Amino acid sequence: xxxxxxxxxxxxxxxxxxxxxxxxxxxxxxxxxxxxxxxxxxxxxxxxxxxxxxxxxxxxxxxxxxxxxxxxxxxxxxxxxxxxxxxxxxxxxxxxxxxxxxxxxxxxxxxxxxxxxxxxxxxxxxxxxxxxxxxxxxxxxxxxxxxxxxxxxxxxxxxxxxxxxxxxxxxxxxxxxxxxxxxxxxxxxxxxxxxxxxxxxxxxxxxxxxxxxxxxxxxxxxxxxxxxxxxxxxxxx
Amino acid sequence: xxxxxxxxxxxxxxxxxxxxxxxxxxxxxxxxxxxxxxxxxxxxxxxxxxxxxxxxxxxxxxxxxxxxxxxxxxxxxxxxxxxxxxxxxxxxxxxxxxxxxxxxxxxxxxxxxxxxxxxxxxxxxxxxxxxxxxxxxxxxxxxxxxxxxxxxxxxxxxxxxxxxxxxxxxxxxxxxxxxxxxxxxxxxxxxxxxxxxxxxxxxxxxxxxxxxxxxxxxxxxxxxxxxxxxxxxxxxxxxxxxxxxxxxxxxxxxxxxxxxxxxxxxxxxxxxxxxxxxxxxxxxxxxxxxxxxxxxxxxxxxxx
Amino acid sequence: xxxxxxxxxxxxxxxxxxxxxxxxxxxxxxxxxxxxxxxxxxxxxxxxxxxxxxxxxxxxxxxxxxxxxxxxxxxxxxxxxxxxxxxxxxxxxxxxxxxxxxxxxxxxxxxxxxxxxxxxxxxxxxxxxxxxxxxxxxxxxxxxxxxxxxxxxxxxxxxxxxxxxxxxxxxxxxxxxxxxxxxxxxxxxxxxxxxxxxxxxxxxxxxxxxxxxxxxxxxxxxxxxxxxxxxxxxxxxxxxxxxxxxxxxxxxxxxxxxxxxxxxxxxxxxxxxxxxxxxxxxxxxxxxxxxxxxxxxxxxxxx
Numbered sequence: 155x156x157x158x159x160x161x162x163x164x165x166x167x168x169x170x171x172x173x174x175x176x177x178x179x180x181x182x183x184x185x186x187x188x189x190x191x192x193x194x195x196x197x198x199x200x201x202x203x204x205x206x207x208x209x210x211x212x213x214x215x216x217x218x219x220x221x222x223x224x225x226x227x228x229x230x231x232x233x234x235x236x237x238x239x240x241x242x243x244x245x246x247x248x249x250x251x252x253x254x255x256x257x258x259x260x261x262x263x264x265x266x267x268x269x270x271x272x273x274x275x276x277x278x279x280x281x282x283x284x285x286x287x288x289x290x291x292x293x294x295x296x297x298x299x300x301x302x303x304x305x306x307x308x309x310x311x312x313x314x315x316x317x318x319x320x321x322x323x324x325x326x327x328x329x330x331x332x333x334x335x336x337x338x339x340x341x342x343x344x345x346x347x348x349x350x351x352x353x354x355x356x357x358x359x360x361x362x363x364x365x366x367x368x369x370x371x372x373x374x375x376x377x378x379x380x381x382x383x384x385x386x387x388x389x390x391x
Numbered sequence: 392x393x394x395x396x397x398x399x400x401x402x403x404x405x406x407x408x409x410x411x412x413x414x415x416x417x418x419x420x421x422x423x424x425x426x427x428x429x430x431x432x433x434x435x436x437x438x439x440x441x442x443x444x445x446x447x448x449x450x451x452x453x454x455x456x457x458x459x460x461x462x463x464x465x466x467x468x469x470x471x472x473x474x475x476x477x478x479x480x481x482x483x484x485x486x487x488x489x490x491x492x493x494x495x496x497x498x499x500x501x502x503x504x505x506x507x508x509x510x511x512x513x514x515x516x517x518x519x520x521x522x523x524x525x526x527x528x529x530x531x532x533x534x535x536x537x538x539x540x541x542x543x544x545x546x547x548x549x550x551x552x553x554x555x556x557x558x559x560x561x562x563x564x565x566x567x568x569x570x571x572x573x574x575x576x577x578x579x580x581x582x583x584x585x586x587x588x589x590x591x592x593x594x595x596x597x598x599x600x601x602x603x604x605x606x607x608x609x610x611x612x613x614x615x616x617x618x619x620x621x622x623x624x625x626x627x628x629x630x631x632x633x634x635x636x637x638x639x640x641x642x643x644x645x646x647x648x649x650x651x652x653x654x655x656x657x658x659x660x661x662x663x664x665x666x667x668x669x670x671x672x673x674x675x676x677x678x679x680x681x682x683x684x685x686x687x688x689x690x691x692x693x694x695x
Numbered sequence: 696x697x698x699x700x701x702x703x704x705x706x707x708x709x710x711x712x713x714x715x716x717x718x719x720x721x722x723x724x725x726x727x728x729x730x731x732x733x734x735x736x737x738x739x740x741x742x743x744x745x746x747x748x749x750x751x752x753x754x755x756x757x758x759x760x761x762x763x764x765x766x767x768x769x770x771x772x773x774x775x776x777x778x779x780x781x782x783x784x785x786x787x788x789x790x791x792x793x794x795x796x797x798x799x800x801x802x803x804x805x806x807x808x809x810x811x812x813x814x815x816x817x818x819x820x821x822x823x824x825x826x827x828x829x830x831x832x833x834x835x836x837x838x839x840x841x842x843x844x845x846x847x848x849x850x851x852x853x854x855x856x857x858x859x860x861x862x863x864x865x866x867x868x869x870x871x872x873x874x875x876x877x878x879x880x881x882x883x884x885x886x887x888x889x890x891x892x893x894x895x896x897x898x899x900x901x902x903x904x905x906x907x908x909x910x911x912x913x914x915x916x917x918x919x920x921x922x923x924x925x926x927x928x929x930x931x932x933x934x935x936x937x938x939x940x941x942x943x944x945x946x947x948x949x950x951x952x953x954x955x956x957x958x959x960x961x962x963x964x965x966x967x968x969x970x971x972x973x974x975x976x977x978x979x980x981x982x983x984x985x986x987x988x989x990x991x992x993x994x995x996x997x998x
Contacts, residue, residue: 203882229884243875245940246868254868259884264865302883444799496980502745505802506931507979509747513928513972521969632810635803671818678807678814685800686792 156181156310156341157202157233162211164197171197173365174211179310184332184342186352186373189362190386195345196238198362199314203235204228215310229259234308236299238315238345242287248298249275249283255305267305274304278331293324300331311335312343317351329354349377361385402655409662414544416661422550424657428650429557429612431634432564433605438635439643440581440601443493443504447512448634451606452627453519455481455613460622463530470530470617477610485606489599497598512631519624527621535618552615560608561650577601581644636681639688656680708848712841724844726953727851728909732930733937733945734858735901741861741940742894743874744794745802747927749902751809752782754922756903757910758816761829764911766822771835772846775907782903786896794891813922828917835911843912850908854901858942870894925968929956932971935978938985947987 157179164172172194179185187195200206202213204225212221220228234255243251252274256267275283278297290298296316303311313332317325325348332355336342346352352359352373359376361369363385369376376382410417434448445451458477462468468476488511496507539548567574579587580597588594613627620626637656641648656677664673712720732749739746756778763774793804816823823829836842861867869890872880881887906926910916929952930945937948952974959967982989 205878205882224886225878225881226884226886229882235882237879241876241879243872243879245871245875250868254872254880254885255883257865257868257884258886261884267865302879306884444803492976492980499979499983502798502802503979503983505745505799506935507976509931510972510975510979513924514969514976517969517972521965632803632807636807639800639803672814675811675814678811681807682792682804682811685796685804 158214160212162201163209164201164206165209170365175367179341179343182341183357184336184344184355186356186359187343187345188352188359193362194365195362196314199235199312203233229306232307232309234303234306235312236303236314236316240295240299242295242298244287247284247286248280248290251298252301252305255302259306274301292319308340310341314345317346317348406658409658413662413665416665417658418546420658420661421654422553423661424654425553425557427633427637427657428653429553429560430630431637431649431653432560432646433608434634435638435649436601437605438638440577441598446508446631447515449627449631450512450515451609452613452630453624455610456617456622456626457519459614459617460528460530470614474611474614477614478607481610482603482607485603486599489602516624525623527623529621530618532618556615557650561646564646633677636677639681640684712844717840720840720844722957724847726949727847728905729929729933729953730946730949731851731854731901731905733933733949734854735898736930737934737939737945738858738861739894739898741874742870742891746805747802748805748808749930750922750924750927751812752899752902753906753926755785755812756782756906757916757921758823760907761831761910761916762822764831765829771911775904778907779900779904783896783900786899790892790895794895809922813918817918826918828915831914834914847908850904855942862942928971932975936974936985938987941987944985944987
C-alpha cells in the first residue's frame with residue numbers, strides 16, 4: 155500500500171470539510187475519487203499534499219507517518235499534485251515552471267534540471283515550452299500542471315480535475331497521457347467530474363459525499379450503488 | 392470564549408491595580424488611549440473596507456493640526472469650532488487624494504498601494520516642512536489647561552474630551568454601519584467587494600466615500616489635539632503606526648475592540664512612563680504589542 | 696566579450712579617482728552606498744516580501760561598527776564585518792518570527808522593528824551614548840576619501856555580484872516561485888521558509904555592512920540621523936525608478952536619482968526630500984516597472 159489515511163478529518167471553523175476518511179491507495183493503481191461539488195475532494199488533495207495539516211487523523215505514505223511533514227518535503231518524497239484552478243508561476247516561462255520542481259523536488263543541479271524538464275515537456279507534448287504563459291491554451295496549461303508535478307518524480311500523482319475545460323479530442327489525448335504515466339510505475343489518483351473519463355481510466359473508485367467516504371469499489375459497481383445515486387441526485391430523488 | 396473571559400478579568404484587575412497604585416498613569420492613560428482610539432478608528436475603517444493600509448494617515452492628522460492652527464491664528468477661530476471648517480476640507484482632501492492617486496492603482500499589486508501611500512506621506516511631511524518650516528507651533532487657549540479633581544487626583548480636564556469624542560464617533564460609526572443603507576453597503580463591500588458589485592453596490596463610490604469619511608474623522612481628532620500638542624510636520628507621523636498596532640491587536644472589523652485596545656495601551660504607556668528612569672522606553676510598548684499581536688495572529692492561523 | 700567589458704568597467708571604476716575631482720568622488724561614494732541598499736531591498740522584494748526595515752538594519756550596523764571601534768578597539772575595517780555579522784545574527788533571530796508574516800503585516804513589522812532598534816539606541820545610553828550618540832576620534836583611513844571610495848566601491852561590487860548570483864542560480868527559481876505562488880512553490884518542493892530566511896539574513900547583513908561603512912566614513916552615530924527614514928526612502932525610490940526585480944534596475948535608479956539629488960541639493964537645500972516622495976508616487980502610478988523594466992518590456996514586445 156502506497157498511501158493510507160486514518161480517520162482523516164479537517165474542519166475550517168465550524169465547517170467539517172473532510173470527516174474521518176480512511177483512504178487507501180495501492181501501489182500502481184489508478185484510483186478515481188468522485189463526489190458531488192463540496193464533497194471535500196480538493197480538501198483531501200490539500201491534506202495529502204501538505205497544503206493543510208489535518209485537524210485529526212493520520213496520513214501514512216510508504217509506511218512512514220507524514221501527517222505533519224511540510225509540503226515541500228512531501229514533494230521530495232514523491233507526492234505530486236496538480237491544481238484544479240491552474241497555478242502556474244507567472245513570472246516564468248512554461249519550461250522554467252517545470253525546471254522549478256526538477257530543481258527543488260528532485261534536488262538536481264540547474265543543468266540536470268533543464269535536461270529533465272526538457273524531457274518532461276516532450277513527454278506531455280508541451281510544444282514550444284519557452285513561450286510566456288499568457289500565450290498558452292487551457293489544454294496546455296493543464297499539461298503544464300502535470301509536467302510540473304512530474305518534475306517531482308512522483309510515486310503518487312494526484313490529478314485534481316485535469317479534464318475540466320477540455321474539449322472531447324483534448325480529453326482523449328489527456329487520457330492517453332495519464333495511461334502512459336501509469337506505465338512509468340506512477341500511482342495515480344484522479345479526481346474527476348467527467349464520468350466517462352473515470353470509467354475509462356480507473357481501476358477503483360472512492361466516492362466522497364459531505365466529507366465522508368460513502369462507497370468504494372470498481373466503477374461499474376459504485377455507479378449503481380443507491381447511496382451514490384442519492385448523493386449525486388439529492389435526497390429527494 | 393472561556394479563555395477570552397479569563398483574559399478580560401485579568402485585564403480588568405490589572406487596570407484596577409494601576410488605577411489604585413498609580414492613579415495619574417491611569418487617568419492620563421485613559422485620556423491618551425481615547426485619543427489613540429479616535430485616530431485609529433478611521434485607519435481601521437479604510438483598512439477593513441478598502442483593504443488599504445494608509446501610511447499617510449498620520450500626515451492627514453498633521454495637516455488638520457496645521458489647518459486648525461491657521462484658522463486660529465488668522466481668524467481667531469476657536470479650535471473646538473474649527474471642525475466645522477476642517478472636517479469638510481479634509482473630507483475633500485481625502486477624496487482628491489483617493490481619486491488622484493489611490494483609485495487608479497487599486498488593481499495593481501497591493502504592495503504597490505502601500506508604497507504609494509508611503510510616498511504620499513513623505514510628500515505631505517516635506518510640503519509642510521517647506522511651507523511652515525520645522526519650527527513647532529502651539530495654540531494657546533485657557534480652557535485647555537484646566538484641571539479637575541477626581542478622588543483627590545488632579546488631572547487635566549480638557550483631555551476627557553478625547554474620551555467623549557471617541558465614544559461619540561464609535562457609536563456613530565456603529566449606528567451608521569448597521570442602520571443606514573449606505574452603511575450596510577459599505578459593510579458589504581468590506582466583506583466581499585466582488586459580491587457587493589454583483590448585487591449592484593457601487594464599490595468605487597463606497598471606497599471613495601470611506602476614504603473621505605476617514606480623512607474627515609481625522610480632522611476631528613486633529614482639532615481636539617491641536618491645543619494640547621506641538622504642531623510640526625512630523626507631529627502626526629507616529630500615529631500611523633500606533634493606529635495600525637491597535638487595529639492589528641483588536642482584529643480587523645472590531646471597532647469597539649480598537650478603542651478598548653487604545654485605552655489599554657494608553658494606560659500601559661503611561662504606566663511605563665511613570666516608572667522613574669524608564670520614560671524613554673514608553674514608546675516601546677506599542678511596538679512590542681504590535682509585534683506580539685501580529686505574530687500571535689500569524690501563528691494562530693498557521694498551516695502546512 | 697561581455698565579461699571582458701564588465702571587467703574593464705570595474706577597473707575603470709577603481710582608477711576613476713586619478714582622473715576626476717574630489718567632489719565627484721564624494722558624490723559617487725554616496726551613490727554607491729545607496730545603490731547597495733537599493734539592491735539589498737530589491738533582493739528581498741524578489742521573494743515577494745516588502746521590507747521597510749532596511750533603515751533599521753543600516754542603523755544597527757552603524758552602531759555595531761562604531762561601538763566595536765570605540766569600546767572594543769577593533770580595527771575600523773574589521774568592524775564592518777562585525778557589523779554585518781551582528782545585523783545577520785539579529786535578522787536570524789527575528790526572522791524566525793517575522794518571516795511567518797506576509798504582505799502588510801510583514802512590511803509594518805519590519806518598519807516597527809526599525810523604530811524598536813532606534814528606541815534601544817536612544818535608551819541604552821551606557822553603550823550607545825543615548826540621544827547624543829557617539830563620535831569617533833577619526834574617520835576610517837584617517838578620512839582619506841580615495842581609500843574610502845575604493846572600500847565603498849568594493850562593497851558595492853560585491854553586492855552587485857551577490858545580486859547577479861541570485862539571478863543566475865537556483866536561488867532565482869526559488870525566490871521567483873515564492874513571489875508568484877507560495878502554494879505552487881511548496882508543492883514543487885521549494886522550502887519557502889529556508890529561502891526567505893536566507894535572503895532576509897543576507898540582505899540584513901548587507902544593510903548592516905553598508906551602515907557601518909557610512910558610520911565609519913563620518914565617524915559618528917546618533918539615533919535620529921542614523922536611523923533616518925532617508926536610508927529607507929532613497930534606496931526604495933532608486934530601485935523603483937530604475938526597475939525592480941533586477942540588478943541593473945536599482946543600479947540605473949541609484950545613478951540617476953543620486954546625481955539628480957546632488958543637483959537638487961544645490962538648487963534646493965531645504966526639503967528636497969519632497970522630490971523623492973513625488974518620484975515614488977509618480978513611478979508607481981505611471982512607470983510601475985521602472986526604467987529598466989519598461990525598456991526590457993518594449994524590446995520583448997518588439998520581438
